[in-house]
Amino acid sequence: MFSIATANPKEIVFLLDTSVSMNDTDPDKLSPDCIEALIRLLSDEDKFGLVTYNDNLQLVEPLGSDKGKIIRDVNSVVYTGYTNAGIGLSKALEMFSENDAGKYIIIISDGEIMLPDNNGTNYSLQLFAQSLEKATQNNVNIYTIALGGKQNAPAVNIYGNNESQKIYEAITPNDLINVIRQIAYTDFGLQKITVSSGDLQSGKINVKLPLTNTEAIKNAKIFITSTNIVDNVVTYNAEDGNIYTRKSFSLIDLYRPKNNSVDLQLSFNSLSNVNVDLLMQMEAIIRSDVQVDGNIADIKLIPVDKQNNIMVLNDAYFEGKTVNVEAEGKQIAAIVKDGAICFSLPAETTRDVSVKIHYEDLGINMIGDENTIVQIQTNDYAIGYIVISIIILGIAIAALIWIRNRNRYKEQKELQKSVSPYEYAGKLKIYITKLKEDIDIAPMEYNLYRRFNKEEISLAEILHQCGIELKLEGADKIIFSPGAQKALVLTNNSNCTILKNRELLIKNYNTMIYYNERFYITFEDEFSEAILEYKSIKPSERQ
Numbered sequence: 257m258f259s260i261a262t263a264n265p266k267e268i269v270f271l272l273d274t275s276v277s278m279n280d281t282d283p284d285k286l287s288p289d290c291i292e293a294l295i296r297l298l299s300d301e302d303k304f305g306l307v308t309y310n311d312n313l314q315l316v317e318p319l320g321s322d323k324g325k326i327i328r329d330v331n332s333v334v335y336t337g338y339t340n341a342g343i344g345l346s347k348a349l350e351m352f353s354e355n356d357a358g359k360y361i362i363i364i365s366d367g368e369i370m371l372p373d374n375n376g377t378n379y380s381l382q383l384f385a386q387s388l389e390k391a392t393q394n395n396v397n398i399y400t401i402a403l404g405g406k407q408n409a410p411a412v413n414i415y416g417n418n419e420s421q422k423i424y425e426a427i428t429p430n431d432l433i434n435v436i437r438q439i440a441y442t443d444f445g446l447q448k449i450t451v452s453s454g455d456l457q458s459g460k461i462n463v464k465l466p467l468t469n470t471e472a473i474k475n476a477k478i479f480i481t482s483t484n485i486v487d488n489v490v491t492y493n494a495e496d497g498n499i500y501t502r503k504s505f506s507l508i509d510l511y512r513p514k515n516n517s518v519d520l521q522l523s524f525n526s527l528s529n530v531n532v533d534l535l536m537q538m539e540a541i542i543r544s545d546v547q548v549d550g551n552i553a554d555i556k557l558i559p560v561d562k563q564n565n566i567m568v569l570n571d572a573y574f575e576g577k578t579v580n581v582e583a584e585g586k587q588i589a590a591i592v593k594d595g596a597i598c599f600s601l602p603a604e605t606t607r608d609v610s611v612k613i614h615y616e617d618l619g620i621n622m623i624g625d626e627n628t629i630v631q632i633q634t635n636d637y638a639i640g641y642i643v644i645s646i647i648i649l650g651i652a653i654a655a656l657i658w659i660r661n662r663n664r665y666k667e668q669k670e671l672q673k674s675v676s677p678y679e680y681a682g683k684l685k686i687y688i689t690k691l692k693e694d695i696d697i698a699p700m701e702y703n704l705y706r707r708f709n710k711e712e713i714s715l716a717e718i719l720h721q722c723g724i725e726l727k728l729e730g731a732d733k734i735i736f737s738p739g740a741q742k743a744l745v746l747t748n749n750s751n752c753t754i755l756k757n758r759e760l761l762i763k764n765y766n767t768m769i770y771y772n773e774r775f776y777i778t779f780e781d782e783f784s785e786a787i788l789e790y791k792s793i794k795p796s797e798r799q
Contacts, residue, residue, distance in 0.1 A: 316347065364403065401425075433482075480531070490518065676739070678740055702721065742792075756776075
């Protein structure tokens with residue numbers, strides 16, 4: 257009912273293989289489950305369509321059909337008959353409009369093309385290849401989910417080398433939901449925050465919405481994926497909400513939550529591959545404030561909620577965060593301060609400037625135009641006055657401008673680099689336990705005590721100084737700094753999953769690590785893993 261929306265609606269057609277061979281590759285019918293999950297995660301502004309095929313077309317729901325009807329239809333399919341993938345893809349391509357919306361076809365199939373005779377099979381294969389070429393010409397993106405993997409497909413299959421087709425492999429049906437997560441977060445750009453904490457053994461999880469002022473949130477979605485979710489009980493306080501529990505996911509969809517705590521009691525058949533994601537949606541219009549000071553225009557962009565007229569970024573969670581904006585061909589690192597996105601532009605001329613805001617840098621999904629126009633207006637009298645003053649005062653005015661710019665530079669540098677009042681006291685033991693590359697990394701130690709400065713350091717830099725050149729996604733955003741009582745402060749600015757004492761660490765928040773404590777990291781590729789242990793050092797190691 258309530259969906260994450262963005263400023264750029266999409267047109268998405270799901271193309272599902274319902275041939276008899278799918279009974280072997282998808283015996284529990286998880287494919288319809290995953291189609292429903294993606295529909296419920298994406299925007300009400302997005303348009304969906306559905307095509308299912310075996311010997312011929314089976315179900316056709318035109319683009320823009322009711323979401324509930326598409327979900328009911330796809331959950332009613334029966335896997336039977338041969339596989340005419342060519343006619344399925346050809347039909348899906350006919351359904352798109354001629355507007356500028358992003359266009360996508362998501363295929364779920366075990367890859368086979370087979371009809372009762374060779375002529376029919378060859379024609380379907382040829383039609384599928386022609387449709388791929390047409391998709392490229394019409395800027396239609398095709399995401400193909402290969403159930404059972406490409407290698408296990410028959411010789412006559414749909415896995416071509418066309419540039420419009422991106423192929424994901426789901427070796428087992430249980431891998432399907434993780435592929436759907438990749439498409440949602442990587443391809444469609446939905447922003448998630450991992451904020452769950454609790455004891456998965458007992459199924460008790462408390463999800464904390466990171467905002468103090470929950471009035472700024474239009475929708476909060478808690479998306480739980482697992483190999484098998486049996487049941488759930490949810491306690492929340494919101495204006496409205498829906499709970500959907502399926503075989504491989506559970507979705508709690510809250511409209512205008514009234515507090516920042518949601519308690520979940522879940523029952524799993526298996527604790528493997530459990531992920532708990534929070535997706536926050538806000539809806540805002542942009543107000544702007546421009547103050548010209550000499551040749552500098554200080555600009556504030558203020559997102560304001562349409563319904564209750566509050567500043568949606570006026571919360572401690574956003575304060576001081578960096579958000580990129582694009583203006584006049586440049587990308588500028590703006591800072592959130594008191595609910596406003598703050599940055600500066602030159603003010604030599606009066607003009608209108610188009611600005612694009614990258615809300616994804618803040619981890620939120622924003623409804624509303626990400627582009628806005630700001631007016632920079634110089635004062636001719638003031639300019640004349642400044643020119644006369646420069647002639648009269650000369651070097652003095654130049655010196656004042658230099659001092660001001662230098663102070664601004666210092667303030668920006670202070671925002672970029674944090675220096676602790678404490679000193680490093682211990683060392684880190686690092687165990688790389690799992691990598692995509694088939695290599696073994698011996699356990700290593702990094703002596704933090706020997707760092708003679710108090711500045712923060714990333715895990716990526718630590719690995720580099722240890723001589724380990726690994727591309728562990730998110731390691732550059734896992735930050736350490738010295739804390740009080742010889743503790744180590746860990747700040748997780750990444751989308752990695754970090755677990756300490758069975759507690760998932762909240763993104764963009766700090767936690768204290770004390771001697772002999774361990775924490776476990778699953779990196780952003782959701783495969784590579786490491787264990788880190790904070791230890792005291794011997795007197796001999798202080799030399």
